Amino acid sequence: MKRKLLSILILCSLAFTLVSCEKASYKIGIFLYDESDTFISSFSEEITTRLSDSYDISIYDAKKSQSIQNKQIIEMLENEKPSVILVNIVDRLSSLALIQKANKYNTPIIFFNREPVSSSSIDNKNIYYVGTNPVQEGINQGIMAEKLMNNPKNINKLIDKNNDNKLQCVFIQGESTHQDAERRTYSCIRYLQNMGYDLDILAMENADWNRSKGEKTMENIYTTYGNKIEFVFSNNDDMALGAIDYLANNNLLQASASKVLTPFPIVGVDGTKNGLSYIERKLLYGTTINDTAKQVSAIELVIQLINKQTTRDAVNDKFNFYKDSNYIYISGSAITVD
Ligand code: GAL
Ligand code: CA
Numbered sequence: 394m395k396r397k398l399l400s401i402l403i404l405c406s407l408a409f410t411l412v413s414c415e416k417a418s419y420k421i422g423i424f425l426y427d428e429s430d431t432f433i434s435s436f437s438e439e440i441t442t443r444l445s446d447s448y449d450i451s452i453y454d455a456k457k458s459q460s461i462q463n464k465q466i467i468e469m470l471e472n473e474k475p476s477v478i479l480v481n482i483v484d485r486l487s488s489l490a491l492i493q494k495a496n497k498y499n500t501p502i503i504f505f506n507r508e509p510v511s512s513s514s515i516d517n518k519n520i521y522y523v524g525t526n527p528v529q530e531g532i533n534q535g536i537m538a539e540k541l542m543n544n545p546k547n548i549n550k551l552i553d554k555n556n557d558n559k560l561q562c563v564f565i566q567g568e569s570t571h572q573d574a575e576r577r578t579y580s581c582i583r584y585l586q587n588m589g590y591d592l593d594i595l596a597m598e599n600a601d602w603n604r605s606k607g608e609k610t611m612e613n614i615y616t617t618y619g620n621k622i623e624f625v626f627s628n629n630d631d632m633a634l635g636a637i638d639y640l641a642n643n644n645l646l647q648a649s650a651s652k653v654l655t656p657f658p659i660v661g662v663d664g665t666k667n668g669l670s671y672i673e674r675k676l677l678y679g680t681t682i683n684d685t686a687k688q689v690s691a692i693e694l695v696i697q698l699i700n701k702q703t704t705r706d707a708v709n710d711k712f713n714f715y716k717d718s719n720y721i722y723i724s725g726s727a728i729t730v731d
Pocket of ligand 2: 554557558559560623
């Protein structure tokens with residue numbers, strides 16, 4: 394009996410040292426493009442809570458500078474020999490140079506949220522991408538508008554204020570070089586056109602995901618088009634909130650009996666804390682969750698795959714690699730005032 398207890402104790406302490414050894418030896422560098430970006434800061438929190446127990450992680454903020462990020466990555470590759478690096482690249486066009494660097498050190502890269510631009514990356518088995526599904530998010534925005542408009546042949550008059558059976562709309566876009574901005578806008582437009590709606594796009598302006606730039610953009614657009622605007626599609630919640638800031642600061646928000654309180658409905662993407670509270674207050678009509686929990690789960694699984702603790706089939710069972718690539722796109726759920 395005594396001996397049994399002793400051997401259990403020995404086994405436990407052995408298991409304990411094994412686990413802690415593994416944590417110390419599995420070093421992961423995480424490189425953010427800009428921690429002041431609302432969505433990225435919540436992504437970083439999620440990564441820290443989920444990965445820091447099992448891995449030795451270090452997080453770096455490039456503050457929107459690719460040269461700072463290059464330095465941070467090279468320093469880590471040289472001095473700390475990480476087992477894998479997670480890269481939220483500042484400038485997507487720099488991905489090829491980065492891939493070549495990491496290959497020299499035999500270090501796998503998981504890009505996340507900002508997709509690498511490089512034709513060779515897809516074939517490289519040491520390179521992965523995990524991000525949201527911007528096509529689905531654009532379609533969700535289209536569906537939100539569709540629900541409010543009802544019939545393409547006879548659009549709801551609360552929306553179609555000038556009664557021309559066309560939707561006079563505005564797109565506030567993220568960074569011009571960001572895959573999510575481009576795909577959200579494009580898939581939203583294509584969805585609505587496929588459903589038979591006639592779109593009259595009054596303006597399309599970039600506000601770089603940023604709330605105060607969103608406010609400035611709304612000012613430009615509103616001073617030109619005013620009440621001709623019937624719908625605002627924003628590529629993210631922060632810019633949508635900036636647009637609402639402009640309306641609120643200029644007494645343009647109208648209370649009405651309908652479920653949409655602004656002079657026109659505004660929709661975003663991300664489901665940030667603030668975004669959701671604006672939906673509750675019926676200032677923002679809807680959003681789609683940019684699902685950090687699921688994206689981090691996918692990243693975790695890819696780390697295990699790189700580590701040979703799981704198989705490609707097992708990853709595919711849960712998240713599906715896109716076609717034959719190493720890319721995973723995660724869909725989130727849509728939320729509206731309803
Ligand atoms: C998008 C997100 C934006 C912004 C951007 C940064 O997916 O919707 O709010 O955080 O990523 O790369
Ligand atoms: Ca109209």
